Amino acid sequence: MFEKVLIANRGEVALRIHRACREMGIHTVAVHSTADADAMHVRLADEAVCIGPPPATDSYLNIPAILSAAEITNADAIHPGYGFLSENARFADIVRAHDITFIGPTPEHIRLMGDKIAAKEAAIKLGIPVVPGSDGPVGNEAEAKRVATEIGYPVLIKATAGGGGRGMKVAQSEDKLLEALSMARSEAGKAFGNDQVYMEKYLSTPRHIEVQVLGDSQGHVIHLGERECSIQRRHQKVLEESPSPALNATEREHIGGIVTRAMTKLGYLGAGTVEFLYEDGKFYFIEMNTRVQVEHPITEAVTGIDIVREQIRIASGAPLGYEQKDVTFHGHAIECRINAEDPKTFAPSPGRVTDYHPPGGLGVRVDSALYAGYSVPPYYDSLIAKLVVHGPTRNECLMRLRRALEEFVIGGIDTTIDLHRRLVSNVDFVNGAYDVHWLERSMATWR
Numbered sequence: 001m002f003e004k005v006l007i008a009n010r011g012e013v014a015l016r017i018h019r020a021c022r023e024m025g026i027h028t029v030a031v032h033s034t035a036d037a038d039a040m041h042v043r044l045a046d047e048a049v050c051i052g053p054p055p056a057t058d059s060y061l062n063i064p065a066i067l068s069a070a071e072i073t074n075a076d077a078i079h080p081g082y083g084f085l086s087e088n089a090r091f092a093d094i095v096r097a098h099d100i101t102f103i104g105p106t107p108e109h110i111r112l113m114g115d116k117i118a119a120k121e122a123a124i125k126l127g128i129p130v131v132p133g134s135d136g137p138v139g140n141e142a143e144a145k146r147v148a149t150e151i152g153y154p155v156l157i158k159a160t161a162g163g164g165g166r167g168m169k170v171a172q173s174e175d176k177l178l179e180a181l182s183m184a185r186s187e188a189g190k191a192f193g194n195d196q197v198y199m200e201k202y203l204s205t206p207r208h209i210e211v212q213v214l215g216d217s218q219g220h221v222i223h224l225g226e227r228e229c230s231i232q233r234r235h236q237k238v239l240e241e242s243p244s245p246a247l248n249a250t251e252r253e254h255i256g257g258i259v260t261r262a263m264t265k266l267g268y269l270g271a272g273t274v275e276f277l278y279e280d281g282k283f284y285f286i287e288m289n290t291r292v293q294v295e296h297p298i299t300e301a302v303t304g305i306d307i308v309r310e311q312i313r314i315a316s317g318a319p320l321g322y323e324q325k326d327v328t329f330h331g332h333a334i335e336c337r338i339n340a341e342d343p344k345t346f347a348p349s350p351g352r353v354t355d356y357h358p359p360g361g362l363g364v365r366v367d368s369a370l371y372a373g374y375s376v377p378p379y380y381d382s383l384i385a386k387l388v389v390h391g392p393t394r395n396e397c398l399m400r401l402r403r404a405l406e407e408f409v410i411g412g413i414d415t416t417i418d419l420h421r422r423l424v425s426n427v428d429f430v431n432g433a434y435d436v437h438w439l440e441r442s443m444a445t446w447r
């Protein structure tokens, strides 16, 4: 097992990884920008190294600075968390070249899944059903028109290098196609430095359902069931639950089996998530994330399996601690992503946290790096806390979640706690009657 792990991240996920390491007797090294000198991840780690000025490109994305930090502290592994360098294959290559273990999949698999067209082609070969769409990138306008006519309107133009819901445009009809194409291209070019796009059938009422997998270096792969992430705003997840209110046990086993067989064939290593759209009883692959996800705690709540601990064990060469038959599902879990944002306009709301009182009690987990007196810096993602609630049934989970949201106090800055309070009392949400477009449609009628 590793003696020292460098955590190449910040915020709640850096704490999450630190906690897993601590429980395994592993020393931790935090890295931080000058803006994060007072951050909780820096305070809790055994050692800390400043890697640059506030902008992420100069610090949390600064590969030479992170590697130097690993070398001077003698870290034997690096955990990238999510975001930042977690899906950067070149970073994984460089870490490996320095004889340091990258806690994650192989650079080859990160590269394969990071290119959405290559990922979709791989999915087809591995027997995973995909959304109907273009074979590869769409080149000129004539080709775009031909493909759109073939799959039928509405169509969705997506960036090959996409992520975070950016570079996606819908065209309802042929007269809107060229505009959507050029808008998607320019957004993708600006966001990812790559303006290649492809096309998919735009599903009108899909649910987003994803399957968590773990694979070890001995070739064993298991799945940990699904997460439903259809509560979204601008294609970004707001709240997640497990199990999905839309699936029955047969469907769960069916999709879990498809993903497990595919990842076994691929020889996938580490934690990963295969994301699907689900409509009319059918699953369609959209992408695979080759890292731990923000919403992993709901899976931990219903399975009792510590996903970050398994990531670390797998990277050290240890076999999975579980076989598929050991994975059993208990109760229901929901995660609310709490952002430092205005709950109506969603404009970022950084600043000093004057009061901080997280909820507690049975079945309540809060993953957050906040404390009273802390200043949320304006430079990074606005996620400041994850409230994860577990209960024996969905109904009891919802009752507990409402209670926990009532207790939650974050003073001094605007947060999305109020949005969640409204959401979890909404009749459609309570009935599980929602799809990926529901939240935006519903919010338009709130006052």
Ligand code: ADP
Pocket (backbone or CB within 6 Å): 131, 156, 162, 163, 164, 165, 166, 200, 201, 202, 203, 204, 206, 208, 232, 235, 236, 275, 277, 286, 287, 436
């Ligand atoms: P990103 O990597 O940017 O997050 P994804 O491919 O994972 O992009 O899609 C994010 C979200 O966008 C999905 O959860 C869904 O809400 C929406 N979406 C993606 N593809 C389609 C599609 N073909 N039809 C309808 N909605 C889609």
